[in-house]
Amino acid sequence: MSPSGFNRHGVWAIYRFEMARFLRTLLQSVLTPVITTALFVVVFGAAIGSRMTEVDGVSYGAFIVPGLIMLSLFTESISNASFGIHFPKFTGTIFEILSAPVAAFEIVLGYVGAAATKSVLLGLIILATASLLVPITILHPFWMITFMVLTAVTFSLFGFIVGIWAKNWEQMQLIPMLIVTPLTFLGGAFYSIDMLPPAWRTVTLFNPVVYLISGFRWSFYGKSDVGVDVSLGMTLVFMLLCLGAIAWIFRTGYRLKN
Amino acid sequence: MPGVISISNLTKTYATGQHALKNVSLEIRAGEIFALLGPNGAGKTTLISIVCGIVVPTSGVVRVAGHDIQREYRAARAMIGLVPQELAIEAFETVRATAAFSRGLFGRAPDAAHVERVLRDLSLWDRRNDVTMTLSGGMKRRVMIAKALAHEPRILFLDEPTAGVDVELRRDMWALVRRLRDQGVTIILTTHYIDEAEEMADRIGVVNHGELIVVEDKAVLMKKLGKRQLTLTLQEPLAAVPAELADWQLALNADGHELQFTFDAALEQTGVAALLRRLEQLGICYRDLNTRESSLEEIFVSLVGRGARQ
Numbered sequence: 001m002s003p004s005g006f007n008r009h010g011v012w013a014i015y016r017f018e019m020a021r022f023l024r025t026l027l028q029s030v031l032t033p034v035i036t037t038a039l040f041v042v043v044f045g046a047a048i049g050s051r052m053t054e055v056d057g058v059s060y061g062a063f064i065v066p067g068l069i070m071l072s073l074f075t076e077s078i079s080n081a082s083f084g085i086h087f088p089k090f091t092g093t094i095f096e097i098l099s100a101p102v103a104a105f106e107i108v109l110g111y112v113g114a115a116a117t118k119s120v121l122l123g124l125i126i127l128a129t130a131s132l133l134v135p136i137t138i139l140h141p142f143w144m145i146t147f148m149v150l151t152a153v154t155f156s157l158f159g160f161i162v163g164i165w166a167k168n169w170e171q172m173q174l175i176p177m178l179i180v181t182p183l184t185f186l187g188g189a190f191y192s193i194d195m196l197p198p199a200w201r202t203v204t205l206f207n208p209v210v211y212l213i214s215g216f217r218w219s220f221y222g223k224s225d226v227g228v229d230v231s232l233g234m235t236l237v238f239m240l241l242c243l244g245a246i247a248w249i250f251r252t253g254y255r256l257k258n
Numbered sequence: 259m260p261g262v263i264s265i266s267n268l269t270k271t272y273a274t275g276q277h278a279l280k281n282v283s284l285e286i287r288a289g290e291i292f293a294l295l296g297p298n299g300a301g302k303t304t305l306i307s308i309v310c311g312i313v314v315p316t317s318g319v320v321r322v323a324g325h326d327i328q329r330e331y332r333a334a335r336a337m338i339g340l341v342p343q344e345l346a347i348e349a350f351e352t353v354r355a356t357a358a359f360s361r362g363l364f365g366r367a368p369d370a371a372h373v374e375r376v377l378r379d380l381s382l383w384d385r386r387n388d389v390t391m392t393l394s395g396g397m398k399r400r401v402m403i404a405k406a407l408a409h410e411p412r413i414l415f416l417d418e419p420t421a422g423v424d425v426e427l428r429r430d431m432w433a434l435v436r437r438l439r440d441q442g443v444t445i446i447l448t449t450h451y452i453d454e455a456e457e458m459a460d461r462i463g464v465v466n467h468g469e470l471i472v473v474e475d476k477a478v479l480m481k482k483l484g485k486r487q488l489t490l491t492l493q494e495p496l497a498a499v500p501a502e503l504a505d506w507q508l509a510l511n512a513d514g515h516e517l518q519f520t521f522d523a524a525l526e527q528t529g530v531a532a533l534l535r536r537l538e539q540l541g542i543c544y545r546d547l548n549t550r551e552s553s554l555e556e557i558f559v560s561l562v563g564r565g566a567r568q
Binding site: 005007009010012013014016017020021024088091092093095096097098099100101102103253257 | 310311312313314331332333334335336338340342344346347348349350351355358359360361362363364365366367368405
């Protein structure tokens with residue numbers, strides 16, 4: 001490693017360490033979200049879907065699949081990344097990361113890269129599972145993957161922040177439970193926001209998750225609640241906000257160094 | 259010549275207002291074993307943590323082999339291995355994987371042979387595939403050292419390496435430290451076991467209340483500050499120290515069977531000869547006599563005690 005160069009061995013060490021953790025807990029990491037999603041598709045798709053007309057020309061069971069994948073991407077990205085950085089803080093092994101010749105962005109690359117990788121893999125597994133249960137078409141595969149990767153990275157960044165911010169395990173659960181899950185359920189995962197009364201539609205547009213789900217669903221069925229460019233823009237804005245927060249954390253040592 | 263670690267005017271005030279370090283300056287020489295002594299809370303760990311990049315200094319400059327620890331942290335940190343006081347290792351990883359992880363983290367390409375050498379040196383090779391949480395406390399301590407040595411550091415910090423460690427591991431550790439020194443590794447250890455510093459160190463620094471009170475070669479420190487003590491075992495016990503011997507400020511011990519005289523070995527006239535002549539004049543006979551140097555522990559207590567009174 002040159003004195004000022006990129007510490008690729010360091011990044012790789014962190015990335016591989018995190019992926020090893022994922023593989024150790026493979027069963028629970030994959031099985032839980034897959035089963036949950038399958039239940040949603042079956043229960044909502046079959047029970048409610050049979051009483052509903054198609055949404056935007058898509059059967060209800062198929063309509064909710066992109067939203068469900070997004071829901072898993074959000075929660076898994078946050079929990080993976082927050083756990084990854086919170087655990088060393090909790091056990092004290094963080095001292096080694098802080099004393100190593102790795103730059104802040106390299107630490108983030110290792111942890112967030114691994115968390116995002118896991119989420120994308122999981123998203124693809126859920127997609128494969130769902131496609132066994134309901135007919136799914138993907139009109140824009142490139143954009144589907146792009147939205148998936150961008151969302152996984154963005155929420156992993158967000159999870160990384162949560163993991164550093166949280167003082168204990170309880171606080172770690174707080175953000176996903178109190179903010180992300182409600183926003184997702186109200187963000188059009190299970191309905192098109194066109195189905196809402198006009199007043200509520202306007203309120204919903206303040207929910208950033210709406211844009212993420214809408215763009216992702218467009219890549220499947222070519223129909224969206226808001227413009228795809230707006231969706232992409234919102235994702236990028238959120239990502240930049242997270243990057244800014246992380247840069248601030250490392251510059252000030254907030255809850256990392258004293 | 260500046261040392262391999264050059265610390266100047268280092269100050270640390272924690273957010274709580276605690277002054278952990280007050281204007282500390284120190285040069286560590288390449289290849290030496292330097293022991294930092296001091297009571298709990300004196301600032302030893304803060305000093306180490308700043309050099310290693312875990313704690314941000316309030317002011318002051320630290321250079322490691324000429325590299326500023328903040329601006330050129332990559333070059334500085336790549337040279338350093340740290341074994342902290344607290345046992346903290348990745349619980350679910352194997353011994354070998356966790357050592358290999360540390361090597362990578364510090365920017366070194368994988369080298370299975372080196373990791374194997376380090377694990378063998380620390381008697382960990384047989385346990386290489388064990389998950390670290392199944393190891394005993396002493397074994398975990400060895401793993402911490404293996405991790406710190408995995409990237410072939412030129413400077414090794416050992417923060418209380420033998421606290422709560424059994425005799426065997428303690429001896430192993432000392433042997434390892436000597437071996438590393440022979441390879442040219444600079445070693446800085448903190449301890450509050452003074453016999454450890456006495457046994458191992460080339461130089462000693464004493465920290466108290468965030469200040470570096472003394473930095474000195476061990477031999478010089480012991481000579482300069484050491485007192486000698488003469489003990490006379492008497493044939494007949496004395497009820498009290500005779501008034502004629504008041505000049506020597508003797509202590510009477512062991513039910514009047516022992517007279518003790520403490521003197522400064524560095525002085526030209528120690529007073530020993532005069533004392534012995536006077537005893538003869540007074541007809542006080544002694545069976546045996548011996549002298550001994552005060553230990554580093556006594557020196558340390560007197561230094562820290564003096565600091566506390568100021």
